Amino acid sequence: MIPIAEPLIGDEEQREVARVLGSGSLAQGPEVAAFEAEFAAYCGTKHALATTNGTTALHLALLAAGVSPGDEVITTPFSFFASASSIRMAGAKPVFVDLERDGYTLDPAAVVAAITPRTKAVMPVHLYGELCDMDALREACDTVPIIEDACQAHGAEAGGRAGSHGLAGCFSFYPTKNMTTGEGGMVTTDDDDVAAAVAQLRAHGQSERYEHLQLGFNYRMTDIAAAIGRVQLRKLDGYNEARRANARRYSAALADCVQVPTERRGHVFHQYTIQSDARDALREHLTARGIGSGIYYPALLYEARPLAEFAALTPRAAALPARVLSLPVHPGLSEEDVGTVIDAVRDFAPTA
Numbered sequence: 578m579i580p581i582a583e584p585l586i587g588d589e590e591q592r593e594v595a596r597v598l599g600s601g602s603l604a605q606g607p608e609v610a611a612f613e614a615e616f617a618a619y620c621g622t623k624h625a626l627a628t629t630n631g632t633t634a635l636h637l638a639l640l641a642a643g644v645s646p647g648d649e650v651i652t653t654p655f656s657f658f659a660s661a662s663s664i665r666m667a668g669a670k671p672v673f674v675d676l677e678r679d680g681y682t683l684d685p686a687a688v689v690a691a692i693t694p695r696t697k698a699v700m701p702v703h704l705y706g707e708l709c710d711m712d713a714l715r716e717a718c719d720t721v722p723i724i725e726d727a728c729q730a731h732g733a734e735a736g737g738r739a740g741s742h743g744l745a746g747c748f749s750f751y752p753t754k755n756m757t758t759g760e761g762g763m764v765t766t767d768d769d770d771v772a773a774a775v776a777q778l779r780a781h782g783q784s785e786r787y788e789h790l791q792l793g794f795n796y797r798m799t800d801i802a803a804a805i806g807r808v809q810l811r812k813l814d815g816y817n818e819a820r821r822a823n824a825r826r827y828s829a830a831l832a833d834c835v836q837v838p839t840e841r842r843g844h845v846f847h848q849y850t851i852q853s854d855a856r857d858a859l860r861e862h863l864t865a866r867g868i869g870s871g872i873y874y875p876a877l878l879y880e881a882r883p884l885a886e887f888a889a890l891t892p893r894a895a896a897l898p899a900r901v902l903s904l905p906v907h908p909g910l911s912e913e914d915v916g917t918v919i920d921a922v923r924d925f926a927p928t929a
């Protein structure tokens with residue numbers, strides 16, 4: 578079986594975890610501080626603040642940006658649930674707008690049209706590892722702050738790395754992402770006030786121990802997870818290069834039989850996603866040959882019951898759930914694996 582995703586954990590991660598377990602510091606401590614400093618330097622931001630996962634990173638970034646009940650946050654309907662549930666967790670209303678033509682990220686023109694006096698933030702999602710068109714989006718947003726959902730785009734770089742383009746950037750280190758800590762998340766920002774607010778909110782609203790200035794959460798990362806993250810961060814560029822190399826091989830071999838993705842805007846290929854009219858049959862054919870694949874995502878966010886009241890008209894996005902299919906592109910694939918996937922797709926869809 579060729580899996581759709583595979584976390585790569587090596588001896589170095591195991592040694593570092595063993596070292597931290599022996600150090601006596603297990604919860605947020607020196608490893609988290611070191612991971613934050615290294616992640617901020619990598620993204621080119623002044624601050625990075627570690628959290629329990631990507632969802633809590635988004636929740637805290639929204640709260641730190643001042644998003645509160647009654648506010649509106651513009652985002653995409655074609656993403657993972659947390660992109661919009663985090664907006665609801667902050668008490669605000671997700672305003673779903675359509676995607677750019679022939680792409681998977683927000684259409685800046687649709688964002689402009691949706692801005693109202695209640696718009697408190699815009700949340701682009703760098704879906705599949707491709708940056709949103711951030712120059713156009715920044716222009717569209719004018720003074721409205723941007724919070725990047727960079728949970729699929731660690732290391733993507735076009736005019737600055739993912740996480741450095743707006744007021745804040747949010748990352749996930751779930752095992753299937755471009756780098757992992759098991760579970761984990763990060764908020765990046767250049768803004769001192771946002772950083773201070775995130776630091777306070779992730780630790781029960783404390784400014785210092787037992788000095789509770791507001792209600793908060795326990796959204797802290799452990800030193801055990803941070804130790805894994807520090808090693809993974811050093812490997813990230815190599816992982817991303819392997820993802821891009823696999824993607825290029827697919828595109829060169831498959832462009833004449835399925836709709837392949839375009840490599841642009843710093844793409845780090847969290848997913849390699851094709852489109853096909855015969856998606857379901859193609860998926861079954863791959864499964865029968867022992868090839869894992871994924872449908873990201875089988876429905877739009879406003880089709881989920883808790884978000885149904887925010888349904889919108891987004892025809893470009895609406896065409897995607899029935900057509901998209903992600904092929905294995907992770908750095909654990911061998912050259913032979915990539916060839917096996919190519920042969921299987923071509924066998925299903927031979928050229929005339």
Ligand SMILES: *Cc1c(COP(=O)(O)O)cnc(C)c1O
Pocket residue numbers: 630631632633656657659660702726728729748749750751761762
């Ligand atoms: C993974 C992901 C998240 C949530 O991250 P978790 O660490 O699983 O909470 C949010 N948004 C997007 C686009 C993601 O892919």
